[in-house]
Every structure is written in C-alpha cells, then in structure tokens.
C-alpha cells in the first residue's frame with residue numbers, strides 16, 4: 001500500500017475535517033493533541049498529515065509534497081492552482097460577500113475595495129462592469145470602511161456577527177464557500193486506488 005500524505009488546514013477547518021476522516025473509518029487517534037507538531041504519522045494507516053496554514057494547503061498539493069489536501073473553496077478560487085478538486089465535503093460553510101457602511105454608494109471614480117481575496121474581488125467587479133482599486137489586507141478587513149480606507153470590503157461572512165458588531169451591512173452575495181478535497185494530478189494517477197478509496201469513504205460521510 002502506498003503512503004498517503006494529506007495536507008490538513010490548521011485552524012477552523014481542522015476539527016470538522018479530522019472528524020470526517022474518523023467517521024470514514026480511518027484508524028486515527030480520537031483526539032489530536034494540540035501540540036506544536038506540524039507532522040503527524042499514522043503508520044497503521046500509512047497516512048502522514050502535514051498541518052498547514054489554510055492558504056498554503058493548495059501549494060503543498062500542487063507541488064506534490066502532499067498527495068491530497070483539504071482546502072476552502074475561497075482559497076481555491078483565489079489561487080487557481082493546478083490541483084484536482086475531488087469532493088465537496090460541505091464543512092466549514094460560509095460565503096463571500098461585499099459589505100460596507102449602511103446607505104453608502106461607491107465612489108464613482110475607482111472605488112476602493114479592501115480584501116484578502118484580490119482575485120475573487122477583481123473578477124467579481126469586472127463581471128459587473130465596475131472598475132475598482134483593490135487594497136489587499138491580511139485580516140481585520142471590516143476596519144477598512146470604518147476608517148475610510150475603502151468603500152467596500154469583500155470578505156467571508158459566516159454568522160454575520162463581525163459585520164454587525166462593526167456597523168457594516170452586506171451589499172452583494174458573491175459565492176458560497178465550503179471545504180473541498182483536492183489532489184495532486186500525478187498522485188491521483190500514481191496512487192489512484194488509495195485516493196479513490198478515500199473519496200468513496202468520505203463521500204458516505206458528507207452531510
């Protein structure tokens with residue numbers, strides 16, 4: 001049996017994704033001790049997990065150092081990497097929307113859009129015929145309209161709490177997001193049996 005290296009996103013997605021693998025019947029420790037270890041070997045299953053930043057999972061998979069990985073659709077849309085998307089796990093669901101201060105229109109000349117997702121935002125505004133200036137931030141995006149850095153933000157919305165607590169309203173829905181199982185194209189060919197078995201088992205656990 002080939003060894004399978006799986007890139008797992010640390011943070012929000014990890015628990016739900018790991019739970020799905022347990023439900024799919026993989027013989028893994030019930031709980032992963034939250035240590036600082038970034039690699040986890042499961043010799044009984046011939047699986048090796050690498051624990052990566054969510055934005056980096058497709059990088060490991062594209063380069064083939066991980067055979068498969070779990071990544072948010074937001075990250076996949078933003079990065080457009082050469083990976084196969086195998087399965088929608090329907091976990092860590094949320095959506096991407098534009099938001100801003102209530103009752104405001106966008107500046108007519110080059111409105112400014114703050115976002116962690118420059119490509120998604122650019123594509124969206126291009127699609128609706130708006131020429132915008134993108135201001136790329138790495139977090140706390142909701143600050144931007146409040147302090148006059150941008151007319152709108154393009155960001156993830158889950159419960160809507162962050163928008164509400166910062167006095168912002170949603171303007172346009174852009175796209176739904178959930179986590180996806182992705183594979184390196186060469187691994188998919190070379191380790192097809194193992195990957196297809198994993199997809200079949202996970203498919204049964206998708207809710």
Ligand SMILES: Nc1ncnc2c1ncn2[C@@H]1O[C@H](COP(=O)(O)OP(=O)(O)OP(=O)(O)O)[C@@H](O)[C@H]1O
Nearest residue numbers: 010011012013054055072073074092093094156158
């Ligand atoms: N409310 C949410 N906010 C952000 N991401 C969410 C949310 N709900 C689900 N997600 C999913 O989780 C992923 C982000 O996970 P997480 O917040 O752990 O990483 P991150 O934003 O890169 O955080 P950090 O840079 O702080 O590690 C997103 O890519 C998205 O697919």
Ligand SMILES: O=P(O)(O)OC[C@H]1O[C@H](OP(=O)(O)OP(=O)(O)O)[C@H](O)[C@@H]1O
Nearest residue numbers: 139140141155156157158159160161162
């Ligand atoms: O609709 P909600 O349930 O409030 O969730 C959405 C918020 O969560 C995420 O931020 P995160 O906690 O990852 O912080 P950061 O992007 O500011 O680092 C996202 O960027 C939104 O700000």
